Amino acid sequence: MSMDDTTAGHLQELRRGTVVLGCLVRLREPDYGYALLESLNRIGITVDANTLYPLLRRLEKQGLLTSEWNTDEARPRKFYRTSPAGEQLAGILTADWKNIDRALARLTSGDER
Amino acid sequence: MTAPTTTLTDRYVWAAVRTVPDAQRADLDRELRERIGDASDALVGTGRAPADAERMALVELGDPAVLAARYVDRPLQLIGPRYFLTWWRLVKMLYAIVLPIAAGAVLLAKMLSQAPIGESFADAFSVAFALAVHLGFWPTLIFAILERSPGRAPDLSWNPDMLPELPETGRAGRLGDLIASLVFLTLFAILIIWQGYGAPVVNPIGETVPVLSPDLWSFWIPWFLVLIGLEMVFAAAIYAWGWNWWLAVVNLLLNIAFIVPALWLFTTGQLINPEFLDVIGWPWGEAGGVVTTIIVFGAIAVTVWDVIDGVIKTVRGRGGSALSLGRI
Incomplete structure (x- = not known):
């Protein structure tokens, strides 16, 4: 395994949970898969379609997202929206994310070694 | 070709949905069409011909059977990590105990009935071979079914009492x-x-x-x-x-x-x-x-x-x- 593969693997692991958090926050406004994919990547939360679409289904199955088919346009689209349970989880994940960030900052500055 | 209007997308969607349970087919069908449509539209937007865009979008999605298995959480391995070690221990134990006993018993029985020595060994070998195939196949089948059955795994959890004794190295x-x-x-x-x-x-x-x-x-x-x-x-x-x-x-x-x-x-x-x-x-x-x-x-x-x-x-x-x- 080359150095680049190792780095890519660790980056992917580090980002895995942030995609869930990104979806839960972003889907407070209902949206469909492709639009979500585009907007997450645009703001720097990188995710590919083969990860995102199954993830949306899983989050829906876990009751963190709700979905509704929009058939107004020629192509029917499934719109997802964060459920109250998803909102709660987003709060917990965000708090934890900030804790980790602070902890890493302390480690880096060498305050509480 | 069933109809001139059949597209690659139609074929892809059909290949994917036919492997999932009936109840989920309509939903998966619509979701896939949305996903393929949006992906190829985006590619057309970057200047590609619609036919090429559709093909590229499908390549991106990959094997429809794999995709469908992910959608319905179906395992893509015969026996997963949950059961692998249990299966492996069982098969090893069966081979180590049943095979030699069965082959030896056949050999002894053949010799007692005054069969020629070559025939006795040939029979023992063929019985051992058939038995090896069965001993490999049936546990594997059962574990593969277990892997695919819903619900909690039976309690096969490990505990420290199962640790083997250290080998006695001293005199x-x-x-x-x-x-x-x-x-x-x-x-x-x-x-x-x-x-x-x-x-x-x-x-x-x-x-x-x-x-x-x-x-x-x-x-x-x-x-x-x-x-x-x-x-x-x-x-x-x-x-x-x-x-x-x-x-x-x-x-x-x-x-x-x-x-x-x-x-x-x-x-x-x-x-x-x-x-x-x-x-x-x-x-x-x-x-x-x-x-x-x-x-x-x-x-x-x-x-x-x-x-x-x-x-x-x-x-x-x-x-x-x-x-x-x-x-x-």
């Missing part, structure tokens, strides 16, 4: 083996000598009848007594150094030096004293052949096991029991 662990070997070999040597003088078998005129042919005293009985002496030295060597490959080979040679002449003498009728056979009324009608076969078979089985046991102990690098299969 203390081998002392038992040494004592057992020396006692057995001594008794064996005494028995060989004693049967020539004080055996409890007497002829009609009251003379003691040796069990082994008295002619053997010129060479073969001393040969076997020397071998017994060497076996004692060998047992001491095992005690001193533990099993290693040299000693495993010596064990093989000692076994061959013993079993080959013994069986040759036995089967050519030179081993047992003819007068002794007269006294016990040998051959016992039909039973004679059976008893002979069982003795030959048993002797070979014990020898083969002793050699294998040496190899197993060498491989494990210890003097403990070789019967702790299944612990792994």
Whole structure:
């Protein structure tokens, strides 16, 4: 395994949970898969379609997202929206994310070694 | 082609949804069409021809069967990590225990029914082969079904009591083996000598009848007594150094030096004293052949096991029991 593969693997692991958090926050406004994919990547939360679409289904199955088919346009689209349970989880994940960030900052500055 | 309007997308969606349960088909169908449509529209937006864009979008999605399996959370392996070790231990244990017993039983049964030696071995081999296929297939099938059945895994959780004992590396662990070997070999040597003088078998005129042919005293009985002496030295060597490959080979040679002449003498009728056979009324009608076969078979089985046991102990690098299969 080359150095680049190792780095890519660790980056992917580090980002895995942030995609869930990104979806839960972003889907407070209902949206469909492709639009979500585009907007997450645009703001720097990188995710590919083969990860995102199954993830949306899983989050829906876990009751963190709700979905509704929009058939107004020629192509029917499934719109997802964060459920109250998803909102709660987003709060917990965000708090934890900030804790980790602070902890890493302390480690880096060498305050509480 | 069923209709001129059939597109690659239609074919892809059909290939994916046919593998999921009926209830989820309509939903997955719509979701996939949305996803493929949006992806190819985006590609068209970057200047690609619609046909190329559709094809690229499908390539991006990958194998429809894999995609569908991900959608419905179906495992893509025969036996996953949840059951793999349990399955592996079971199969190893079945092979180690059932196969040799079954092959040996068939071989013995064939020889007892006076079948030719080649045919006996061929039958034992074919039974062992068929059994190996069955022993591999059925547990695997059951575990593959378990892997695919919903619900909690049966409680096969590990606990510290299952930890194997550390191998006994010191001499203390081998002392038992040494004592057992020396006692057995001594008794064996005494028995060989004693049967020539004080055996409890007497002829009609009251003379003691040796069990082994008295002619053997010129060479073969001393040969076997020397071998017994060497076996004692060998047992001491095992005690001193533990099993290693040299000693495993010596064990093989000692076994061959013993079993080959013994069986040759036995089967050519030179081993047992003819007068002794007269006294016990040998051959016992039909039973004679059976008893002979069982003795030959048993002797070979014990020898083969002793050699294998040496190899197993060498491989494990210890003097403990070789019967702790299944612990792994």
